[in-house]
Amino acid sequence: xxxxxxxxxxxxxxxxxxxxxxxxxxxxxxxxxxxxxxxxxxxxxxxxxxxxxxxxxxxxxxxxxxxxxxxxxxxxxxxxxxxxxxxxxxxxxxxxxxxxxxxxxxxxxxxxxxxxxxxxxxxxxxxxxxxxxxxxxxxxxxxxxxxxxxxxxxxxxxxxxxxxxxxxxxxxxxxxxxxxxxxxxxxxxxxxxxxxxxxxxxxxxxxxxxxxxxxxxxxxxxxxxxxxxxxxxxxxxxxxxxxxxxxxxxxxxxxxxxxxxxxxxxxxxxxxxxxxxxxxxxxxxxxxxxxxxxxxxxxxxxxxxxxxxxxxxxxxxxxxxxxxxxxxxxxxxxxxxxxxxxxxxxxxxxxxxxxxxxxx
Numbered sequence: 001x002x003x004x005x006x007x008x009x010x011x012x013x014x015x016x017x018x019x020x021x022x023x024x025x026x027x028x029x030x031x032x033x034x035x036x037x038x039x040x041x042x043x044x045x046x047x048x049x050x051x052x053x054x055x056x057x058x059x060x061x062x063x064x065x066x067x068x069x070x071x072x073x074x075x076x077x078x079x080x081x082x083x084x085x086x087x088x089x090x091x092x093x094x095x096x097x098x099x100x101x102x103x104x105x106x107x108x109x110x111x112x113x114x115x116x117x118x119x120x121x122x123x124x125x126x127x128x129x130x131x132x133x134x135x136x137x138x139x140x141x142x143x144x145x146x147x148x149x150x151x152x153x154x155x156x157x158x159x160x161x162x163x164x165x166x167x168x169x170x171x172x173x174x175x176x177x178x179x180x181x182x183x184x185x186x187x188x189x190x191x192x193x194x195x196x197x198x199x200x201x202x203x204x205x206x207x208x209x210x211x212x213x214x215x216x217x218x219x220x221x222x223x224x225x226x227x228x229x230x231x232x233x234x235x236x237x238x239x240x241x242x243x244x245x246x247x248x249x250x251x252x253x254x255x256x257x258x259x260x261x262x263x264x265x266x267x268x269x270x271x272x273x274x275x276x277x278x279x280x281x282x283x284x285x286x287x288x289x290x291x292x293x294x295x296x297x298x299x300x301x302x303x304x305x306x307x308x309x310x311x312x313x314x315x316x317x318x319x320x321x322x323x324x325x326x327x328x329x330x331x332x333x334x335x336x337x338x339x340x341x342x343x344x345x346x347x348x349x350x351x352x353x354x355x356x357x358x359x360x
Contacts, residue, residue, distance in 0.1 A: 003037060003040050003044075007040070007048060009032075010065055011048075011049060011059070011062040011065070012053075013061050014061075015061075016068035016072075019069070020069070026073075029069070029073065033086055033090075036090070038092060039089075039092040039093045039095065039096040042096065042099050043100075046100060049062060055116075056117070059100055059117065060117040060120065062097050063094075063097045063098065063101075063117065063121075064116065064119075064120050066090070066093055066094045067129075069090070071123070071132075074087050074136070075087075075132045075136045084140030084149075087153075088149035088150055088152075088153050091154070091156075091157060095156045095157050098124070125172060125173050127172075127176050133154060134154060134177070134181035134183050137150030137153065137186075138182065151187060151190060151218070152218065155187075156217065158173055158177070159217060161276075168224075168280075174225070175228070177225050178225045178228040178229040179229060183221070184222060184229055184244045184245075188244075188245055191219060191222060192249070195252055195255075195256035196256075199263050202256075203264075206219075208268070209268060209274065209275065210275055210278060211275075211277055211278040216277070219285070220281045220284045220285075223257075223285050223287070223288040226245075227284070227287055229244060230243060231291060235295065250292075251301060251302060254296070254301045254302055255302060257285060257292065258289060258293075261285050264282055264285065265282070265286070271283075
């Protein structure tokens with residue numbers, strides 16, 4: 001009940017431009033931000049947001065106001081602890097507004113304001129905005145090391161969808177996240193304590209079979225971003241400073257993913273039966289573990305073949321092309337470090353033919 005007047009206010013046409021215009025209005029904006037509650041549930045207030053106001057739906061005006069305040073007020077100042085908390089809260093509202101686009105059933109009114117709505121989605125996908133958002137989340141994390149709310153909100157904004165549905169960001173956004181931000185290294189830092197735990201405990205934390213917990217989302221995003229970042233690297237780059245992770249981190253990652261992916265695929269062998277959120281996690285993990293093993297076959301990441309856990313686990317990445325791109329009998333080619341890794345798309349790992357080992 002308390003949120004409905006706020007939703008009405010935030011979906012007022014050009015509200016953000018008015019509140020950011022002069023000092024008195026900015027004071028009103030600060031008061032509004034100080035009273036901001038958590039975002040509504042997905043699907044709430046859809047009839048209200050489908051109303052047409054000033055030539056566009058309230059949904060479009062809401063998204064425009066949220067993006068404008070974030071871009072001009074919150075991102076430049078997300079350093080103090082209070083601002084970092086507010087950033088996470090505001091991003092929660094932005095995720096809710098964006099998710100509402102796909103859950104709205106009034107497609108006729110959505111089409112009338114489609115140009116304005118699309119303009120806001122384009123702003124969210126712009127390189128400048130994505131870089132500023134990740135930087136703000138990083139600043140917030142430095143002020144509150146105990147919290148990963150900012151990074152989690154970024155992951156939700158671009159990867160999560162309502163009701164556990166599967167969503168991938170636009171290719172250009174994924175490219176920006178991979179190559180123009182430190183998101184991969186920041187997410188690894190948030191996940192590395194988890195990677196040191198026994199795999200059965202990690203599996204339970206991920207909450208199968210849905211795999212919709214914050215940790216599962218962060219792992220999925222990390223695998224997608226890191227795989228893209230390193231896929232085109234030469235081997236000498238991968239094992240050098242160009243890699244956002246140090247070699248000991250890569251070893252921890254490879255060991256964890258090997259165990260976790262094997263547990264995942266043997267516990268849930270049929271990908272088609274997984275819910276979208278679980279399928280997205282499986283695809284991203286499978287692609288990265290296959291890519292790492294392909295790299296390992298050219299130059300060892302983990303010591304010895306037995307380090308890849310159970311011999312049968314090689315079936316997990318059996319379809320990965322093991323090409324001698326990192327070095328061969330030609331000394332000049334070996335010294336050069338080989339060619340970039342071709343990588344995997346990870347999109348159809350039902351062909352993995354994974355076998356569950358029989359009990360001894």
